Structures are given as structure tokens and as C-alpha cells.
Amino acid sequence: MVELLKVHGSENKFFILDQTKLEQQLSDEQLSNLGQKICDPDNNILNGADGVLVVNDAKDASSIGQMRVINADGSEAKMCGNGLRTVSRYLSEKFNKDNFKVETLEADLDVQKSQDLANNVPAFSVEISPISFKAKNLPFVYKNMEEMIDEKIPEFLPDQTFTAIAVPNPHLISFVDKIDEKDLGQLGKYLNSPNEYFPEGVNVSFAEIRGKNQLFVQTYERGVGFTNACGTGMSATTLAFALLYPDQFEQDKDIEVYNPGGMVKTHIILGKTKEESQIHLIGNATFTDKIEISEDDLHALNFKNTTIASTHEEKSYEKFVDSLK
Structure with a gap:
């Protein structure tokens, strides 16, 4: 079975897919199709999302993992700050590290675990780079x-x-x-x-x-x-x-x-x-649900036989947001 995560940074919602755990990784075309299928709220998969965050092995030895960002329309973004925080938390827990680099399409970026924003609201700080006005x-x-x-x-x-x-x-x-x-x-x-x-x-x-x-x-x-x-x-x-x-x-x-x-x-x-100039983005990295699906069904984009379990973190995040008002 394959585990997907439903996550969000500031309610910018994503699914995380760790391709390193697959026997056969999805092609670029399959990832694009996955983004369009799973993110569409009409398909009733946890009300959809804004994109899919794909975790791969890093090509650069200085990073512990690579993040790719597949938008809801199947296109690929160079970077995603809210998504990077959630991937950073995933990699932090996977490798038991609090400070490390994550490889993106444009740069290897420094990330680190931050103080929780509130009880059960984990937070990460991520570098946003490179910068250009040209x-x-x-x-x-x-x-x-x-x-x-x-x-x-x-x-x-x-x-x-x-x-x-x-x-x-x-x-x-x-x-x-x-x-x-x-x-x-x-x-x-x-x-x-x-x-x-x-x-x-x-x-x-x-x-x-x-x-x-x-x-x-x-x-x-x-x-x-x-x-x-x-x-x-x-x-x-x-x-x-x-x-x-x-x-x-x-x-x-x-x-x-x-x-x-x-x-x-x-x-x-x-x-x-x-x-x-330097930019660091600091915010929540919330995991809301865990989804289990067979690898065959994942490749076939068949989500009828999934098992979904809530993490109950969303209630804590909503309490944090209410405290801001």
C-alpha cells in the first residue's frame, strides 16, 4: 500500500506523494494526470486541493530530498512556499532532522523546524530564493x-x-x-x-x-x-x-x-x-489526513478503494486561526 498525505500551509492545500516509496515511479504525464484528478473537488477526494507535492530523492548530495509541485491543472510550478513547509515537515520526520536543505527545480533551499505556532500546530521556516526583478x-x-x-x-x-x-x-x-x-x-x-x-x-x-x-x-x-x-x-x-x-x-x-x-x-x-535580499517564510505545516491506496490503483488513478484517516490536526489549526481574530 502507498500512503498519501493531505496537508496545508495557511489552508493552501496539497497532497504529498513520496515517490521514493513506490516500486515504479509515476512519469511526468502520470503526475500531471494525478494532479488534475486528485485535486478536482468534483472527484470527492477530500474536497480536492491546490496541487500535489512530489517527494523524490535529491540529485544534489547537499539536500535530503527533492520537491516538485504539480498544480491542480496539471502544470508544474518552480516553487511553492506553503508547500515547501509541509514537505520540510515530512522530510524532518522521515529523517529525524530539524535543519537541512530541500532541492527544488531552481535551487537547494535551507529549511528548519520552528517553534510551534500553537499547541499541535507545527511550524517550519523556509528559504525563498532566488530573487529576480528582471x-x-x-x-x-x-x-x-x-x-x-x-x-x-x-x-x-x-x-x-x-x-x-x-x-x-x-x-x-x-x-x-x-x-x-x-x-x-x-x-x-x-x-x-x-x-x-x-x-x-x-x-x-x-x-x-x-x-x-x-x-x-x-x-x-x-x-x-x-x-x-x-x-x-x-x-x-x-x-x-x-x-x-x-x-x-x-x-x-x-x-x-x-x-x-x-x-x-x-x-x-x-x-x-x-x-x-534574503526572504524566510515561517508558518504552519499541518497534516490533516492520511490516505492509503494500492500502488496499482494509484497508477490507474482509481481512488474508489482508498482508506482515509484523519490526523485531527485541523481542529488545532482552526483554534489557532480563531485566536488571531
């Missing part, structure tokens, strides 16, 4: 701009400014007095359909500044749509906040980032250049 790395095309930093782009929304950052997932960020979900949804759908500005799509985040080192962020995620939270989105947004609003940013303190799924913290250290 148009070619997002990529975007707009009036020969090499960077897009606090720019008015009337073709997007006439009364807002936008900043584009890759971490390494591409993000478009706008600070607003109040988030308009209709505007966010329309812009997110537009820029993740065929368009002349972001040919590969982009994650779109709107952010409200609620005080010194305190933000609320909502994201329309490429390959997913609206999510309860986007780890790399919150990370990129806090870096933009530190650069654009120095009067509201205190570098020696963590930034509290509230989102529809709860709250995380980031720690930003500004570098000599924007790209040399």
Missing part, C-alpha cells in the same frame, strides 16, 4: 521595461501601481487601500490566459498595509486560481513592501502576513542589491 526572468513584456517596480500599468487597472518579482515563481503585486476581489479575479484570469504581457502567466497578489510590519495579502495563483494563501506570493509581497514602504518596515522584526487561510511570518533582510 523582465526576462518572470518573463514579462511591457514598453521595453527591464523591471516593473511600483509602475502604473493602465492596461491592467488604471488606479493601481504594480511590481513584478520572481522568487522564482513570477509574481505581480499591487498595494491597495482595500482589496477588491472582483478586480483581482478579473486581472488574474486575464494574465493567466493568452496575453501579450505575461506570456507564461503570473501569480497576482493584492496587499493591504495594516500597520508596521503587518500586511493582508490575497493571491490569484497561476495554475490554480484563488487560493487561501500563496507562500511565494506572500514572500514576494513582503519584499516589495520592505523596498517601497521603508517607513512601515522594521528589518529587525518579522513581518506578519495575514491571508484568507490564517497568518504566516516572513523575515526580510535587504541586501546591497534587491536581488541579494
